[in-house]
Amino acid sequence: MDLSTTYLGLSLKNPLIVASSGLTSNVENIKKCEEYGAAAVVLKSLFEEQIMADSNILLNQDDMYFWYPEAMDYVKSFTKEEGIGHYLDFIRNCKKNVKIPVIASINCVSPFEWTNFAKKIEEAGADALELNIFIPPTDMNITCSVIEDNYIEIVKAVNAQIKIPISVKMGYYFTNISRMAYKLAYNNVAGLVMFNRYYRPDVDIENLRIIGDNKQSSSDEITLAIRWIALLSQKIKCDLIGNTGIYDYTGVIKHLLCGANAVQICSTLYQNGIGYLEKILTDISSWMEGKGYSKISDFRSLLSKTEEARASFDRLQFMQKSIHAY
Numbered sequence: 001m002d003l004s005t006t007y008l009g010l011s012l013k014n015p016l017i018v019a020s021s022g023l024t025s026n027v028e029n030i031k032k033c034e035e036y037g038a039a040a041v042v043l044k045s046l047f048e049e050q051i052m053a054d055s056n057i058l059l060n061q062d063d064m065y066f067w068y069p070e071a072m073d074y075v076k077s078f079t080k081e082e083g084i085g086h087y088l089d090f091i092r093n094c095k096k097n098v099k100i101p102v103i104a105s106i107n108c109v110s111p112f113e114w115t116n117f118a119k120k121i122e123e124a125g126a127d128a129l130e131l132n133i134f135i136p137p138t139d140m141n142i143t144c145s146v147i148e149d150n151y152i153e154i155v156k157a158v159n160a161q162i163k164i165p166i167s168v169k170m171g172y173y174f175t176n177i178s179r180m181a182y183k184l185a186y187n188n189v190a191g192l193v194m195f196n197r198y199y200r201p202d203v204d205i206e207n208l209r210i211i212g213d214n215k216q217s218s219s220d221e222i223t224l225a226i227r228w229i230a231l232l233s234q235k236i237k238c239d240l241i242g243n244t245g246i247y248d249y250t251g252v253i254k255h256l257l258c259g260a261n262a263v264q265i266c267s268t269l270y271q272n273g274i275g276y277l278e279k280i281l282t283d284i285s286s287w288m289e290g291k292g293y294s295k296i297s298d299f300r301s302l303l304s305k306t307e308e309a310r311a312s313f314d315r316l317q318f319m320q321k322s323i324h325a326y
Contacts, residue, residue: 001285002295005039007239007262008128008165008190010101012039014281015252015296019243019264020045020105020130023274027093030102036277040101042130042264043094046087048108084117091124101127103167109135111153118161131158132169134196144175148183155187167191169243171198177228182236191239192232193264194225221245226258227313230304233259249283259301 003014017040018024018033025044033041087104094102104126108114121129133154135147151168158166166188172195174180181192204211222245229240239262242255247268255263269276293299303309 001288003281003284005262005296005300007040007241008103008167010040010127010165012101012262013037014039014284015256015260015262016277016280017042017103017241017262017264018269018274018277019266020132021266021270023266023269027090027097029274030094031097032274033277034098034100036275037281038100038277039262040103040127041094041098042103042105043090043126045105045107045132046084048106048110048114084120088120088124091121091126095125103128103130105130105132107132107134108154109133109150111150111157115154115157115161118158122162122164126164128165128167128190129158129162130167130169130193131155132196134171134198137173148174148180151180152183152187155184155189159188165190167193167239169193169196171196172224172228178232178235181228181232185236185238189238191241191261193241193243194228195244197221197244222251222254226254226260229255229260230258230309230313233301233304249280249287252280252284253287256296256300257303259304261300 005012005015007017014037016038018030018038020042021044023029024033024041030041030043091102091104102125104121104124106114106118106121106129108131118129131154133151135150137144137147155166155168168184168189168191170177170181170184170192184192199212201210201212203209222242225242225244229242233240241260241262241264242251243264245267246252246255246263246265252263252265265277265280268280288294288296288299291299
């Protein structure tokens with residue numbers, strides 16, 4: 001059974017990519033991911049805030065830097081180099097120890113100074129770079145177009161630094177997801193990860209406090225991504241992959257049927273262990289055999305190639321409401 005696929009121009013032995021998380025924060029875990037069948041890994045993210053804040057913490061500890069600007073510049077440079085240095089070493093060690101593609105990840109909110117580090121990430125050997133971008137739509141003084149333009153500026157700034165492919169981990173807080181996806185693809189984004197799963201605070205009504213215990217996804221969160229992958233896969237020229245609520249082989253197959261190139265998985269591996277990758281792959285092969293498929297391309301995009309299928313994702317809810325109204 002041929003489970004091979006491609007993503008960001010990379011040849012993958014199967015569609016399972018381990019998402020950026022604590023599971024991909026050390027070399028030993030990444031070796032296990034490869035051993036149990038992962039086709040690629042996205043390294044735990046380096047945060048823009050982390051890079052830019054390290055120097056500020058140190059500078060605030062001593063007033064002398066206020067009087068010696070040249071010392072301030074030195075400390076800023078040194079701490080930033082140290083912060084990125086650990087991440088670059090991590091990339092190099094991963095590339096030495098595994099053969100599968102290693103995708104670096106940066107969590108970012110601006111197109112400014114940090115983008116200069118993208119070149120060093122490429123030089124360290126990363127096969128691609130995933131930009132985990134989120135600009136919170138909470139400021140009423142910032143227009144939708146300004147937020148969208150910031151995404152594009154980040155992409156342009158990074159693309160100016162590197163030649164390896166970049167992907168964007170998209171959120172769903174856009175007035176027009178289709179248009180935003182098109183703009184990212186038009187600006188040389190090779191892949192879109194759908195969707196970023198944000199922190200979801202809840203309320204404890206007994207103790208009257210805010211809680212955040214739902215860090216992992218649930219399987220019912222899968223439908224948002226497969227809808228938009230189905231709607232976009234035939235319209236934009238970049239790879240699409242799902243990221244949330246994929247717990248077993250059925251979630252993987254649903255994404256592939258809707259046009260995804262691959263999927264990123266995380267929560268199910270926390271719950272079932274990294275070795276669960278093997279079962280997912282075995283179950284995909286069994287399903288394909290039962291359906292008479294010998295390779296993924298036999299059925300990928302099957303449910304997004306026709307207008308009738310896309311209409312089901314585009315109009316079904318509206319039709320149901322109309323029916324109930326009469």
